[in-house]
Amino acid sequence: MPLRQRDRDPRPRDRRRSWRPDRRALTALPLALIVVITVVDILSPPSIHLGPLLIVAPALTASLAGARATFGVAVLALAALAVVGGVREAGLTTTNIQTQLAAQLAVSVLIVVLRVLRDRHERELARVRSVSEAAQRVLLRPLPDRIGPLHLASVYLAAEAEAQVGGDLYAAARTPTGTRLLVGDVRGKGLSSLGDAALLLGAFRAAAHLHAELPGLAAYLDGSVCWDLAQLSAQASRRRLVGGSGDGPEEDTGTDASSESFITAVLLDFPDDGTEVRLIDCGHPPPLLLRADGITPLAADHPAPPLGLGELAPGEYQVEVFPFRPGDRLLIYTDGVIEARDAHKRFYPLTERVAAWQADRPSVLLHRLRRDLLAHVGGRLDDDAAMVVVERLADD
Incomplete structure (x- = not known):
């Protein structure tokens, strides 16, 4: 008795397509955040400082994309903070803006390093999966x-x-x-x-x-x-x-x-x-x-x-x-x-x-x-x- 094709499918067919967000749209979100935070901070009263929130952009990118994209967004966030400081502080020589830039630079470096380590771990896992799948095909x-x-x-x-x-x-x-x-x-x-x-x-x-x-x-x-x-x-x-040990064979x-x-x-x-x-x-x-x-x-x-x-x-x-x-x-x-x-x-x-x-x-x-x-x-x-x-x- 010949087998029908659907008998070979280990899972019942489900014609419903699961919704998945567009990854490119998600990676564009940090860039939008940089623009919004920069504009709102420039237009806000002098007593309100939103520049430190720019660190959210590279942190979010690290969860959505690789190390290169995270590095790029971190550079843009630092540049945006410098622009905010230049407009609001009339230059980058004040202690306040220099402290903000130094803090954001330190945190950005940490985020990029962690993303690099995560990328390396993911590559190792991919190699393990590849070897495991090859072993399965040969052995089992x-x-x-x-x-x-x-x-x-x-x-x-x-x-x-x-x-x-x-x-x-x-x-x-x-x-x-x-x-x-x-x-x-x-x-x-x-x-x-x-x-x-x-x-x-x-x-x-x-x-x-x-x-x-x-x-x-x-x-x-x-x-x-x-x-x-x-x-x-x-x-x-x-x-x-x-x-x-040198005194004799190890005890069995x-x-x-x-x-x-x-x-x-x-x-x-x-x-x-x-x-x-x-x-x-x-x-x-x-x-x-x-x-x-x-x-x-x-x-x-x-x-x-x-x-x-x-x-x-x-x-x-x-x-x-x-x-x-x-x-x-x-x-x-x-x-x-x-x-x-x-x-x-x-x-x-x-x-x-x-x-x-x-x-x-x-x-x-x-x-x-x-x-x-x-x-x-x-x-x-x-x-x-x-x-x-x-x-x-x-x-x-």
Whole structure:
């Protein structure tokens, strides 16, 4: 069943255009203020002095434009003050006008310097955004709208400001018989967990189509994570030895990267010719099966430990099989969603919210959940959050 174009739009269309003031008109406001203050001050009685108000012009410009415009307006304001002094004081030699000029010059210099620092900070933020967006495109590739008989939609919310990616991850891959999907959550959040997320995503993309059975793929991913954590542990041990005192090796605290890091994940296999989904849950929150008759958590009877802790597994990975027919939807999410708290420390009621919107298209459903989740936490998450909706389409 082909997807209509509007199904791919993650936001409902809003034909109303928001009003935005003309930036050029705003930047002309300080110039108008200079003219008005200068004229009114010249025409006012000798006992009224409005010249000091001219400093408002560069201060206002600093909030509307860059350092160059602020500098230009500051120069014009000083010139206007000099004109006022020349007309009202019959020259610039009086102590009053000289004091006003010196004070305005000092404040203007401070305003321009602060605007220069702000411009530099904005350029740095722009570079951070550019690097973050490039990392997102390379690391967390967008899921396709359609892959095989499945319709996909996803949303990602990073906890760290200015970051586009963090410790949550998802990826899809085609196999000769179906589609495989990985959703995971690295211990930690933000950019500090980006390396582990990159490792797991790379391992999944390289091996998803090579292992015929899901347990083999899970074992491979666990081995990749364990190997990486072992390398990190060895590096940490070497740093402790090198950084110790001259009397001997630094005392080992008993903790290392391998004991502190792991990745919860859920692996799903959607056969093209079937009406089921197979999954292996490695310490991850259970996906939600969305149907017209209700919402069912796909809780695994034999959950596996998180990736990186494979030595804790009692044996071979167990595959769980659940019905997944055309029209069914599956919501896979990370714990950053269900552990998000509001101002009263109440967790986000995901199942309750999904029940109200599960009839919406997957992209619209995720848009509503994203907006509602951010409203629940007051606009800022404490942990990365990711959600993926999978819908099995009817045969064309």
